[in-house]
Each structure stands twice: as C-alpha cells, then as structure tokens.
Amino acid sequence: MKIIKSITSIDSAFAKGSSLTLGNFDGIHLGHQTLLNRTVQVAKERNIPSVVVTYSPHPSVVLGKNPNFKYLTTEPEKEDLIRSFNIDYLVILDFTLELSRMSAEDFLEKIIIQKLNAKYIVIGYNHFFGQGRRGDFHLLQENASRYGYEVELRDAVTQGDQKISSSVIRNFLDQGDMKGASSILGRNYSLTGKVKEGAKRGRTIGFPTANLELPEERILPGIGVYACYTIVDGVKYKGMVNIGKNPTFDGKRMHVEVNILDFAREIYGETIEVQLVQKIRDEVKFSGIEALKQQLEADRETSFKILVG
Numbered sequence: 001m002k003i004i005k006s007i008t009s010i011d012s013a014f015a016k017g018s019s020l021t022l023g024n025f026d027g028i029h030l031g032h033q034t035l036l037n038r039t040v041q042v043a044k045e046r047n048i049p050s051v052v053v054t055y056s057p058h059p060s061v062v063l064g065k066n067p068n069f070k071y072l073t074t075e076p077e078k079e080d081l082i083r084s085f086n087i088d089y090l091v092i093l094d095f096t097l098e099l100s101r102m103s104a105e106d107f108l109e110k111i112i113i114q115k116l117n118a119k120y121i122v123i124g125y126n127h128f129f130g131q132g133r134r135g136d137f138h139l140l141q142e143n144a145s146r147y148g149y150e151v152e153l154r155d156a157v158t159q160g161d162q163k164i165s166s167s168v169i170r171n172f173l174d175q176g177d178m179k180g181a182s183s184i185l186g187r188n189y190s191l192t193g194k195v196k197e198g199a200k201r202g203r204t205i206g207f208p209t210a211n212l213e214l215p216e217e218r219i220l221p222g223i224g225v226y227a228c229y230t231i232v233d234g235v236k237y238k239g240m241v242n243i244g245k246n247p248t249f250d251g252k253r254m255h256v257e258v259n260i261l262d263f264a265r266e267i268y269g270e271t272i273e274v275q276l277v278q279k280i281r282d283e284v285k286f287s288g289i290e291a292l293k294q295q296l297e298a299d300r301e302t303s304f305k306i307l308v309g
Helices: 030-046 075-083 104-113 137-147 166-175 178-185 289-306
Strands: 002-004 018-022 050-056 089-094 118-124 150-154 189-196 210-213 224-232 235-244 255-260 271-281
Touching: 018 030, 030 050, 030 118, 030 150, 050 075, 075 089, 075 189, 104 118, 104 137, 118 137, 137 150, 166 178, 178 189, 178 271, 210 271, 224 255, 224 289, 235 271, 235 289, 255 271, 271 289
Parallel strands: 002 089, 018 050, 018 118, 050 089, 118 150
Antiparallel strands: 189 210, 189 271, 210 255, 224 235, 224 271, 235 255
C-alpha cells in the first residue's frame, strides 16, 4: 500500500481510474470494514487501484467541536489496519480550516475526480465532506453522469438493534467491556506503544511490568486490571495489564503497565502491542505490599483461565 500525504504529489497511477471510499475510519470497526472490502472488490473486478481517503487530524479537533478528541487508533495503527485489507493507496488529507471551507462540489471535482480519477465511489451512510457537510450520497449521485463514475451507498452495519459506530465502541471501553468492544471491532481492542522505564517496583515483588508509552490523545479503557495478550517481536504472550493510577503507591498519574506471563527479557525501548481481552477487576488501593502480591497472584490465575489456548 502506498501512502500519499500530499495531494500535490499524486502521480499518474490513476490514469485508468480508481475505486474509492472516504471517511475518518477511526477504529476500523466492522462498519468501516464493509466499505474497505467493497472498495477492494470493485477495484479487482475493474482492474483499477483501490483508494481510501481519510483525514488527519480528526475534523472535530480542527473545527473546535471536540478539541480533546481521543482516538481509537493512532495514525500508524490505522495505516496498518487499512493495509491489511489490501488497499492500494491511502490518501491522508491534512484537515485544515482551509480544507473545511472547500465546497463539497470543489472537493468532488478537484480531489476525487481531478486527482484520484474516481470511477466507483463507496460512501457510508453517515459520512459527509465539504463545507457545511453538504457532500453526501445524494450530491455524489447528482454528479455521477457529469463526471462518469458510479456511486454506492453502504447502510449502517448493525449488531442486534444497535448501529455499529465508533461512539458505541467508546462507551464499551469506558465501561471496561472488552467483549462488547471486540464484537464491534472484529478483533481485540489493542494499545501499541514503546516500553519506557518505570519505577521498577513490580520486579521487586515478582511481577515485573512493561510500562507502555502512549500518545496523550489515545483513548484508554476504564481504569482496572485486564487479561491481555502481548505481542513482542511477532510472538503472542499471555499477560495482564493494569490501567490506572497505582493508588497503592503514588495514585496521581495514569499508567499502562503490562505483566507478561512467563517472559523475562528486557524490552525497554521496544514497541509492543497489548490486546485487551477481559476486565478482571477494578483498581483498588491495598493496605500494603503483601496484600497487593496476594491479589496479583489471584489476577495471574484468573488471566490464565481467561486466556485459553
């Protein structure tokens, strides 16, 4: 997959046209996946490249609607997930106030048509583009014959009577409901970051932890202890992770600390992925080190039972 971060740098790859979808794609949940799969399917049928158009930063941040917006996926994670669907090109538009003021008609003509030569456009039911969010399926449909493309509207993907959306995932995460989140994502919710040095208390009580460094704008599940899988150098290990403020010790700053079971190697500075499977318990303040150790022993046993296979 080729990543394009400047619309002016686009080459002649789209001379034959493109199969294109566009959206924010934060989280790449099952709803997003239907758009990606359909875009790739059409591209293969017509022997043209598949293209995903997305935005960075999130429009709600730039427009001041949600300046403290928390992402379900970082940019590298989103790129890797989109790549896994065999997309040929990922176009990441720098979302600025100037871009937000571009009319939907100009966005369609100058970017989707002139730059990307779209011949087939797949759009979700809840995605809009251009000033005033005027760009939608109906506008695309009205201009299809003029520019010589076809457009397809993808309805909401539902789970029971609930529409799948990023906001539903956020609610699950806030509640610590990892099974609910994974059912909508189609995979375990994961956190990817570099291992940084911590206070090293864990190793003194027999539970060494890898402290994960994460972007401030990354959303975290609710505070608590979770059973997890940890991916180190492509190998999956069982483990448990504490997301919280360590009330038994400092109780001030948020930490993400992973105890990788049956693992002894030093991994400071390495990037690891933590896949959260199930919440074990809330974070609590213990009376002392011995009480904490006893609870960690119980947590480890619980994790082994949850993480079968």
